[in-house]
Amino acid sequence: MSDPLRYVGFDLGTTNSAAAFFDGETVQVVRTSQGGQLTPSVVRITKKGATSVGHKARRFLDKDADNTHTGFKRLMGTGKTLAFPAAGLERRPEELSAEVLKSLIADVDGQFGFAPTRAVITVPALFELPQSRATTEAATLAGLEAIELVQEPVASALAAGWTEDSAGAWLVYDLGGGTFDVTLLASQDGVLRVEGHDGDNFLGGRDFDTAIVDWLLTTLRDDGCDVRRDNPAHGAALRTLAAAAEEAKIELSRSEQTTITLVEPLVVDGEEHEVDVPLDRATFERLVLPLLDRSIDVCLRLLDAHDRRAADIDRVVLVGGPTMIPALRARVQERLAPLAEHPHDPMTLVAQGAALFAAQAGLDAQGATASLPVRHERGHKVLLKYPSMSTDLSPFVIGRVVGQADDGARLSKVIASRHDDKFVSEPATVEEDGSFAISLELLPRRANRFSLMGQAEGGDPVTVEPGAFTIVHGLTIGDPPLSRSVGVALANDRVRVYFERGTPLPAKRTFVHHTVDAVAPGEDDHALVIPLVQGEFDDAHLCRLVGSLDVPARVLKEVLPAGTQVEVTLELDRGGHLTAQAYVPRIKEVFEGVAQLLVPACTPDVLEAELRTMHERIEALRADAFRMRMPELIAEIDKLMPDLDDAERGLDAARGGDEETAQRARRNLIELEARVVQLELTRDWPEIDSEAVDDIAFAASWVSSLGTETEQKLLDQAIAQANRAREAMDAGQLARRMRRVRNLGEAAYYRHPESWRHQFEFAAARADEATDPAKAAALVQKGRAIIDSGDHMALRPLTEQLWGLLPIDAKKRQRSHLSGVR
Amino acid sequence: MDDRFGDNPFFVLELEVGCTSMDVMRQADKLIGMLELGVEKAATYPTPAGDKPRTVDKVRAARARLLVPEKRFFDEIWAKARAVDGAAAQAAGPDLFGALWWR
Numbered sequence: 001m002s003d004p005l006r007y008v009g010f011d012l013g014t015t016n017s018a019a020a021f022f023d024g025e026t027v028q029v030v031r032t033s034q035g036g037q038l039t040p041s042v043v044r045i046t047k048k049g050a051t052s053v054g055h056k057a058r059r060f061l062d063k064d065a066d067n068t069h070t071g072f073k074r075l076m077g078t079g080k081t082l083a084f085p086a087a088g089l090e091r092r093p094e095e096l097s098a099e100v101l102k103s104l105i106a107d108v109d110g111q112f113g114f115a116p117t118r119a120v121i122t123v124p125a126l127f128e129l130p131q132s133r134a135t136t137e138a139a140t141l142a143g144l145e146a147i148e149l150v151q152e153p154v155a156s157a158l159a160a161g162w163t164e165d166s167a168g169a170w171l172v173y174d175l176g177g178g179t180f181d182v183t184l185l186a187s188q189d190g191v192l193r194v195e196g197h198d199g200d201n202f203l204g205g206r207d208f209d210t211a212i213v214d215w216l217l218t219t220l221r222d223d224g225c226d227v228r229r230d231n232p233a234h235g236a237a238l239r240t241l242a243a244a245a246e247e248a249k250i251e252l253s254r255s256e257q258t259t260i261t262l263v264e265p266l267v268v269d270g271e272e273h274e275v276d277v278p279l280d281r282a283t284f285e286r287l288v289l290p291l292l293d294r295s296i297d298v299c300l301r302l303l304d305a306h307d308r309r310a311a312d313i314d315r316v317v318l319v320g321g322p323t324m325i326p327a328l329r330a331r332v333q334e335r336l337a338p339l340a341e342h343p344h345d346p347m348t349l350v351a352q353g354a355a356l357f358a359a360q361a362g363l364d365a366q367g368a369t370a371s372l373p374v375r376h377e378r379g380h381k382v383l384l385k386y387p388s389m390s391t392d393l394s395p396f397v398i399g400r401v402v403g404q405a406d407d408g409a410r411l412s413k414v415i416a417s418r419h420d421d422k423f424v425s426e427p428a429t430v431e432e433d434g435s436f437a438i439s440l441e442l443l444p445r446r447a448n449r450f451s452l453m454g455q456a457e458g459g460d461p462v463t464v465e466p467g468a469f470t471i472v473h474g475l476t477i478g479d480p481p482l483s484r485s486v487g488v489a490l491a492n493d494r495v496r497v498y499f500e501r502g503t504p505l506p507a508k509r510t511f512v513h514h515t516v517d518a519v520a521p522g523e524d525d526h527a528l529v530i531p532l533v534q535g536e537f538d539d540a541h542l543c544r545l546v547g548s549l550d551v552p553a554r555v556l557k558e559v560l561p562a563g564t565q566v567e568v569t570l571e572l573d574r575g576g577h578l579t580a581q582a583y584v585p586r587i588k589e590v591f592e593g594v595a596q597l598l599v600p601a602c603t604p605d606v607l608e609a610e611l612r613t614m615h616e617r618i619e620a621l622r623a624d625a626f627r628m629r630m631p632e633l634i635a636e637i638d639k640l641m642p643d644l645d646d647a648e649r650g651l652d653a654a655r656g657g658d659e660e661t662a663q664r665a666r667r668n669l670i671e672l673e674a675r676v677v678q679l680e681l682t683r684d685w686p687e688i689d690s691e692a693v694d695d696i697a698f699a700a701s702w703v704s705s706l707g708t709e710t711e712q713k714l715l716d717q718a719i720a721q722a723n724r725a726r727e728a729m730d731a732g733q734l735a736r737r738m739r740r741v742r743n744l745g746e747a748a749y750y751r752h753p754e755s756w757r758h759q760f761e762f763a764a765a766r767a768d769e770a771t772d773p774a775k776a777a778a779l780v781q782k783g784r785a786i787i788d789s790g791d792h793m794a795l796r797p798l799t800e801q802l803w804g805l806l807p808i809d810a811k812k813r814q815r816s817h818l819s820g821v822r
Numbered sequence: 823m824d825d826r827f828g829d830n831p832f833f834v835l836e837l838e839v840g841c842t843s844m845d846v847m848r849q850a851d852k853l854i855g856m857l858e859l860g861v862e863k864a865a866t867y868p869t870p871a872g873d874k875p876r877t878v879d880k881v882r883a884a885r886a887r888l889l890v891p892e893k894r895f896f897d898e899i900w901a902k903a904r905a906v907d908g909a910a911a912q913a914a915g916p917d918l919f920g921a922l923w924w925r
Contacts (some may be wrong), residue, residue, distance in 0.1 A: 189843040193889055385855030392848045435861040437852065479882055479887050504886035508879065653866030710899055 003449055005470060006365040008154070009354020010104055012097055012123075012135065014073040015177050017041050018348045019104040022355035022471045024447025027162065029348045031109050037038055037348050039103055043096045072096045076138070077130030093136045098141035103144060103715035108365075116365035118146040122350050125151045125181055125483050126198045128534055129546045129578050131466060136577065152319070153183035154477055155353025157192055159302040160317040161808045162356055163342045168314030169195075171299060173332060175320040177202035182299045184306055190391030192477040193503070198302035203294055205249075205322035210289040212245035213238065216260060216277060218362035222731055225266065225273040237268050241275075253324045256281045283368045285327040292331045299336055305733075313337035319346050335500045360476050362388035379452055379463030380404060380411045386440075394678045396451070397469065401434035409456040416440055419449040427455060442473040442611035479504035486578065488568060488791040489531040490514045491808040493816040498570045501536060508571040513821035514804045516813070517771060519560040520553065527553035528560070530582060531817035538735065540676060548699040548817070549580040552593050553578060560586065562771040565802040566821060577696040597636055607662060610669050611647055617676055618644070624683050643672050652792040681731030688731055692722060692738055699745025707748040716743045756795040757787060763802040770805040779805075831884030832901040833869045834876060839898050843889055850885035854878050893904075 005024035006081065011017055015085040016038040029037045034055050044067055060068040067086045075082070081090040101121075109115040123135055133147055139147040153172040154305045170185040181199040181423040185192055227234050229240070233751040243259050251258040257280045264270035303309060316332055317340045323329070323347060333339060355421075355592035358365070374744055383401030387395055401411055413427035416438045428438040442448045448471050454464040482505055487497040490513075498509045519527045528551035537541030567583040581592040618640060622719050625633040650665020681688060696719055725734035760783050770776035779802050786794050804822065813819060832839060835849045856864035857878050865874040887893045 103915070188889075189844055191847060195846070382858055385858050387851050390843055390847075390851070395848060396852040396855065398852060398859060398861070400859040400861065431861075433862055435856065437856070479886055502890075504882060506879075507883075594855060612924060713899060714896070 004113065005359070005472070006112070006116070007355050007358035007363065008108055008119040008365040009121055009150075009351055009356070009358050009664055010101060010121045011152070011155070011348070011351035011354060012073065012100065012121055012138070013041055013350075014071055015041060016347065018351035019108055020348065020351040020355040021108065022359055022472065024359065025295065025445075027159065027352045027355055029345070029351060030111055032103075032107050033110060037345075039100065040070070041073060041097075041100050042070040043072075043091075043099045045087045045089055045091070047086040049087045049089065051099055053099050064744060065489045069096060077128065077132075093216050095141060097135070097138035097271040101138060101142035102145070105144075114366060116619055117142075117144060118358075118363045118365055118367055119144055120148045120150055120153045120345070120354040120363060122155045122354045123149050124179075126185055126199065127151075127483070127593050129486070132587070133577055135411060135787055145367065146363065148357070148363055150354060150357045151183075151194070152350050153181065153185070153197070154192070154194060155357060156317055156319045156349045157183070157185050157187075157353070158360075159349045159353035160315075160340045160342070161187065161192060161342055162352075162431060163344075163493075167306065167455055171302075171313055171316045171321065171336065173295070173299065173316050173318050173336075175295060175318075175322045175328070176204050177321070178206055180204060180295050182295075182302055184302055184308070189815070190475055191459065192475055193458055194477075196302055196304070196306050196502075197483060198298050200294065202394055202571045203291065203298075205246075206242075208249055208288050208292050208322060209242050209245040211291065212248060212260075212279070212284065213241050215225075215279075215283070215287055216241055216245065218371050219277055220273065220275065223273070223276075225268055225271075226570050227266075227268055234268060234548060240266060244275070249284070249322075249325070252279070252281050252284050253326060279299035281326075288325070288327065289331070293327055293335075295336045298371045310336050315340045317344065317349070319349055350593075356389075356474070359474075360387075362387040369456050379465040379467070382414075382452075382466050382578065384452075384466065386469060386471055387476075388470075389474055389476055390442065391474070391476045392445065393473065395442065395471060397438050397440060397442055397471075399436050399452075401430060401436075406580050409460070409462055411454045411462060411464070413455040413702060415453050415455070416450045417453070418443075419451065440471070443470060447472045461703065468728060472777060475535070479506075482507070482572065484534045484544075485536055485545075486532065486534050486546075486570065486572065487569075488513065488821065489533045489545070489816045489818045489819045491545070491813045491816055491822050493540045493812040494538060495533060495535075495540050495543060496590070499572060503572075506571070506573045508569065510567055510569040511813070513566045513568055515562055515564045515566060516808050516822055518562050519551070519564070519820070521558065523552040524553040526795075526821040527556065528566075529818050530566070530580075531819050531822055532570070532578065532580060533817065537674065537677070539815075539820065540817060542670070542677060544670065545817045547578065547580070549582055549591065551582060551584070555591075556587070556590070558587065560584065561775075563801065564773075568821075587807075604651060604662075607647075607665060607669070610666075611644075611651055613648070614644065614669065614672060614796060615677065621676065621679055621683060626690050628683070630683070633679060633682055636682070640675060640679075643668060643675075647672065647720075650801055678732055681735075682729070687728060688734065689726060689729075691751060692726060694725045694746065695738055695742055696722065698772060699741045699748075702748035702752075705748070706751045707744070711744055711748065715741065718744060750796075753782040753792050755792075756799055757792045758803070760787070761793045763799055763806065766806055767802065770802075771807055772805050776802060776805045827900060828869045828871055828874050829880060829884075830900050831887045831897050833874075834867055834880050834884040835888070836867055837888075839901050841888075846851050846885055846888045849919065853881045889908070 007022040009020050020031055020674040022029050031037065032039050032054065038056040040058040042057040042061060044052045044060050056067055060206065061070065067084045072082060075093040076097065081092050110299065121135055121139055123132055134788055135149060136147060153174060156172045157170055167187055170187065172183040172185065174181045177293050179199060180203040183195065183197050184195040186195050220227060223539060227237050229238065244262060244410050248260050250256050257278060260275060260277045260279055262275040305468050313336060316337050329339060368703055380401055382401050384397055384398045384399045386397040397416060399414060411602050412428055414436050416425040423441045425438045425440060428436040430436045435451050440450065451468050452464045456462050460715040482499050482503045483499055484498050485501045486499045487495045490496055496511055498511065499507050513757050515528060530549040531545055532549060534541035534546045535542055537543050564584065564586050569581045571579045577774065581590060583590050616635060622634065622637050625637060647665050647669050650662055699715060703711050718737065721740055722734060722737040725737050764780045764783060767776040767780050779798055783798050808822065835846065837845060837849055853864055865876060866874045887897060
């Protein structure tokens with residue numbers, strides 16, 4: 001018998017962290033040294049340099065705030081450090097997360113008697129690439145040798161699916177302290193698949209506390225205690241009330257009524273006020289109902305984006321502390337779908353799912369690898385491949401003989417038998433190349449252990465090593481999907497998408513780009529910049545810059561002329577780690593390992609400039625909306641204002657050195673800009689719609705005359721989807737749908753023998769603007785000769801070269817993260 | 823460049839259009855195992871335009887596509903079309919679908 005199965009998962013949370021253990025049949029949440037299940041994600045370093053983590057550190061959050069940090073998960077990948085002045089130390093967020101992981105590892109060791117070296121760690125669904133990389137670094141610092149990352153909603157769904165019938169569509173509703181995330185999943189034949197994410201970065205449990213505080217302020221004002229949010233001198237009083245509001249919120253999840261009481265009188269403008277205010281559940285529910293509905297509206301928006309309705313959802317899995325509020329649970333059931341049947345602990349579900357995912361990934365906590373041959377003195381040595389966790393009740397084990405037994409007898413057949421003796425496979429023939437495949441039968445929801453036995457050519461039994469293996473049956477998830485599209489920002493402010501959102505990981509793709517300008521040898525470290533971006537927008541500046549592949553001038557031995565070909569390869573592993581490589585065929589040089597993945601810095605100056613621009617755009621939009629008499633657009637613009645105010649507060653925080661809040665403001669500003677873009681599209685709707693109609697007519701005309709039957713079918717479907725977006729007046733959706741319509745139309749158009757002559761003439765008319773006029777003139781001359789010869793299709797490569805020489809608008813290039821390629 | 827016709831997931835996995843999700847998972851796991859062990863007969867797959875090399879990445883990508891109903895729909899159209907206009911689709915396929923990756 002080999003070692004028992006041991007899989008470990010960690011939920012490295014912003015506020016709390018947890019660990020879980022899976023033995024192939026049962027998932028257990030790991031107890032902390034304090035006897036609980038949650039470890040506060042808090043780290044303190046004392047004057048003597050002693051580090052404490054969890055509950056012990058949390059006690060000092062108020063008393064020794066300078067040397068006690070929490071919430072550092074939000075700073076992962078930013079390159080920022082956090083100061084511990086008493087010890088004179090600085091620590092990066094990755095190092096602090098590593099301390100939390102070490103504490104969780106010690107808890108696993110304490111309960112199960114071994115320290116895991118391999119594990120799964122969860123990350124938020126919308127984590128950016130640098131943040132994922134930082135999480136991996138934290139794991140390495142904590143001593144873990146191998147890890148896999150899995151998205152939190154996937155982990156939650158896996159854990160929920162482990163204990164109940166999983167077929168159908170699911171929503172994972174995850175309400176944290178400061179953010180709300182919702183994920184749509186579909187499960188078929190026991191395989192779970194992520195269909196989409198949505199969320200609201202401005203909505204969380206803290207907003208519930210704020211609603212109580214606002215109510216409380218009004219109540220106290222009636223009693224002569226006037227605490228004002230806009231008075232900086234009232235900050236301490238507000239923090240005290242917020243802490244009391246949070247306690248009241250938690251209390252009202254269990255009881256019908258509570259009293260908000262402060263241990264010490266509240267000091268406001270030098271006067272002391274006793275606070276002793278009763279709050280019943282009905283009042284609380286009235287206060288938070290708009291927030292609940294806001295979260296459910298996000299869910300409905302996600303469903304709508306995937307052509308689904310609430311009635312299509314079979315169950316909702318709740319995650320996060322605030323989901324214990326009874327009114328929330330009732331509202332979710334009323335407006336969305338039934339809750340998952342089994343009671344799940346919303347605080348530890350993510351960690352449980354991580355442990356289950358470790359089983360699927362075959363990530364044994366101490367590195368036992370069943371697929372490697374076991375060294376043995378006797379028996380035939382084989383390599384085995386099988387899913388460590390399978391949805392399929394009849395999976396295969398594939399094997400290959402890599403070493404003969406000491407007695408020299410040839411292995412002829414291999415048989416697998418399940419350890420309950422109720423299944424014995426058909427003897428599988430060992431092929432000439434030493435391979436064999438055995439069909440197995442699993443018991444559902446169990447760790448199924450099998451023994452392997454071989455037969456020599458005469459039928460005599462012979463030993464096979466390894467002689468046993470285990471497959472766990474249960475819900476699995478397809479290859480982890482990429483949460484945000486990844487691509488290269490082009491100099492014209494567009495994006496060349498390498499991996500669409502949802503691409504199964506790992507993934508690798510290569511595209512050919514061309515340099516915009518000539519690149520000369522010299523000292524410049526960033527002679528050619530290839531920005532790597534993440535996001536769902538066509539415009540590069542709206543996507544997040546997550547790294548940059550730079551070609552330094554000092555390594556160049558000759559000038560790369562404008563239009564030089566650069567082959568860029570991006571590769572993502574299962575954990576979402578990105579590597580990039582650029583090959584320049586002209587000089588036969590490869591540039592790699594230079595992707596600098598950091599969440600961009602967030603200085604007050606940058607934030608302030610972005611905010612100013614945002615104000616200007618919103619005001620311009622409002623003026624247009626008034627002028628064009630679009631009241632619905634005005635209402636939508638008004639909805640932006642609270643978030644703009646929030647960003648203003650972020651700017652103040654940035655000026656005060658609060659990097660965490662500033663980073664949140666930066667992310668929110670980018671999302672705010674995306675919303676502004678959507679509203680600008682609404683404003684421009686008549687023009688957009690008219691353009692779409694023209695493009696549909698273009699595509700329909702060309703595909704009907706030069707397209708294949710299959711293309712016609714594809715076009716019909718694409719047009720139907722585009723028309724649905726037109727009916728809904730959804731500009732964003734229409735833009736996405738029209739991409740396919742245009743591509744199909746263009747594919748047919750370019751089959752026309754005259755198409756490339758027309759394109760050539762358009763490009764030739766601008767040849768005098770080219771970055772290399774001499775080269776452009778030569779191409780035009782060559783093109784004319786081709787036209788005279790009548791071989792118009794031969795114009796294609798030439799026209800493409802000519803396009804490559806036309807200039808890029810400098811402003812666009814600036815916005816496109818200074819990209820040097822097209 | 824991607825060959826969206828020759829890399830049709832039904833070809834890569836050697837499955838019929840009517841197969842179930844479970845068939846997809848089982849076949850993909852089996853092929854990945856064989857490829858990882860270097861089993862020669864798993865190294866290529868037949869298409870109307872001749873044998874093509876099969877890799878673990880291709881198998882995984884094929885599995886992922888066939889588990890998404892909307893994507894599977896398109897692949898079914900192409901796989902069904904192979905008997906009718908296999909040669910024409912092969913000629914049009916790379917260009918057409920290369921263009922579809924643009925945005």
